[in-house]
Amino acid sequence: MLVDRCLDGEQAAARELFRRQRGRVQASLYRILGSNRDMDDLLQETFIQVFRSLGSFRGESRLATWIDRIAVRAAYRHLSRSRNQLTPVPLDIVDASASGDVPGVGAEPAGRRAEPFGQTVAREGVRRLYAALAQLPAKGRIAFALHAIDGRPVAEVARLVAASETATKLRIWRARRALERIAADDPILREFLREDAG
Amino acid sequence: MMRLGHKIPVEPLDEQRYQRVEDAIVAAMPGSSPASAAAPGRTPGQRWFARLGGARWLVPAVVAAGVALALYAGLGGLDAGDPGQPLPTRIATGDGSSTFGLGDAVCTAAPHSDLTLDLSGDSAGRANIAWQLERGEITCEVEPRPERAAVVVRAGAVTVTVVGTVFTVGRGSGDSREVYVAVSRGQVRVDTAGRSFEVGTGQRWTESTMEVTSSDAEWAAAVGDRAAATRGPEAGAEAGADSDVDTDA
Numbered sequence: 001m002l003v004d005r006c007l008d009g010e011q012a013a014a015r016e017l018f019r020r021q022r023g024r025v026q027a028s029l030y031r032i033l034g035s036n037r038d039m040d041d042l043l044q045e046t047f048i049q050v051f052r053s054l055g056s057f058r059g060e061s062r063l064a065t066w067i068d069r070i071a072v073r074a075a076y077r078h079l080s081r082s083r084n085q086l087t088p089v090p091l092d093i094v095d096a097s098a099s100g101d102v103p104g105v106g107a108e109p110a111g112r113r114a115e116p117f118g119q120t121v122a123r124e125g126v127r128r129l130y131a132a133l134a135q136l137p138a139k140g141r142i143a144f145a146l147h148a149i150d151g152r153p154v155a156e157v158a159r160l161v162a163a164s165e166t167a168t169k170l171r172i173w174r175a176r177r178a179l180e181r182i183a184a185d186d187p188i189l190r191e192f193l194r195e196d197a198g
Numbered sequence: 199m200m201r202l203g204h205k206i207p208v209e210p211l212d213e214q215r216y217q218r219v220e221d222a223i224v225a226a227m228p229g230s231s232p233a234s235a236a237a238p239g240r241t242p243g244q245r246w247f248a249r250l251g252g253a254r255w256l257v258p259a260v261v262a263a264g265v266a267l268a269l270y271a272g273l274g275g276l277d278a279g280d281p282g283q284p285l286p287t288r289i290a291t292g293d294g295s296s297t298f299g300l301g302d303a304v305c306t307a308a309p310h311s312d313l314t315l316d317l318s319g320d321s322a323g324r325a326n327i328a329w330q331l332e333r334g335e336i337t338c339e340v341e342p343r344p345e346r347a348a349v350v351v352r353a354g355a356v357t358v359t360v361v362g363t364v365f366t367v368g369r370g371s372g373d374s375r376e377v378y379v380a381v382s383r384g385q386v387r388v389d390t391a392g393r394s395f396e397v398g399t400g401q402r403w404t405e406s407t408m409e410v411t412s413s414d415a416e417w418a419a420a421v422g423d424r425a426a427a428t429r430g431p432e433a434g435a436e437a438g439a440d441s442d443v444d445t446d447a
Binding site: 014036047122 | 201211215218222304339364382
């Protein structure tokens with residue numbers, strides 16, 4: 001078992017585990033934060049915690065879920081720390097040529113042809129979405145991002161953020177309401193948030 | 199419920215950054231030396247370097263600093279200095295786009311765009327914030343600036359003067375190199391061939407028709423298709439390396 005080898009202090013096993021999980025964790029963190037600016041530190045913080053706590057992993061949940069929970073806590077600490085700092089503008093969010101470890105990540109959705117005008121508008125929509133998310137409390141932002149952007153069911157989000165499903169639904173609902181209020185004065189964001197847009 | 203995941207492609211981390219993180223994690227694993235656990239793999243200087251994205255960002259950052267400095271003079275209403283000494287700065291995007299904050303303006307250069315910032319002084323001795331668009335597309339959001347030098351985008355024989363608006367100027371790289379302008383908010387003035395056009399919110403202008411009409415989604419898509427068609431497959435190779443610029447002047 002890979003976990004057992006890691007617990008034995010085998011560095012090759014630790015590298016293997018990191019390489020298997022890194023793409024998925026990075027994608028989730030990216031969807032929460034909207035950029036890779038602090039990704040190195042966040043991944044480092046997450047996986048250092050993973051290896052330090054691996055002895056307490058009892059196999060009651062999937063390893064991936066357990067790691068995701070640690071990553072979400074790291075994201076929460078990061079957002080709480082940077083709450084009063086300048087919000088970074090995400091750069092190069094759309095890179096149609098890129099390919100990542102995760103299927104579909106970094107590539108245009110299948111069947112969509114790259115269109116400069118459309119891409120530009122979409123990119124501006126993404127930028128405004130994350131600027132708006134930056135105004136929300138960290139808990140609400142994370143719950144919303146995990147559900148509406150990362151596509152996780154509410155029950156899974158609740159497990160990741162260690163809250164009840166009711167509380168999680170409320171956070172997501174409040175975040176959505178706040179975004180809609182911001183979008184009311186921002187036609188580009190409003191268009192981006194439309195169900196059929198994109 | 200809002201579903202936004204399909205609209206937000208994830209930018210992958212490059213292998214070099216992953217490798218640095220991996221090395222740092224392994225060094226900090228239980229059983230490693232106390233020194234490496236306390237300072238996981240990177241010195242404070244290296245951590246700062248990583249925060250900035252590593253060497254991949256360094257060259258564009260230097261370019262950005264030049265752009266920011268130049269635009270600080272222009273956007274802030276400072277004297278342009280000697281108008282006879284323009285400060286050209288080139289931004290060429292590859293397959294990715296580039297978004298950069300410049301004073302109170304935020305601009306995005308679309309993939310495969312090539313543009314140059316030219317700060318040659320205007321007749322009043324103030325800086326002209328002029329983008330020369332050779333190819334591709336630039337979208338800018340500019341705050342109203344009645345008392346300051348205008349932001350200008352030139353594309354071939356077309357000059358777009360911005361007062362305070364969100365707008366897009368595009369130019370193909372094929373034979374026609376047709377220029378188009380779309381305004382999301384505010385108003386711009388388009389000057390070409392001795393004629394002047396005012397393009398307002400929700401309106402578009404194209405070089406081939408020389409007409410201002412209402413924007414619609416179909417037109418936007420058509421412009422995108424035409425620009426892609428005129429760009430040609432070789433355009434990406436010409437465009438050079440991605441330029442990712444993030445500055446706040």
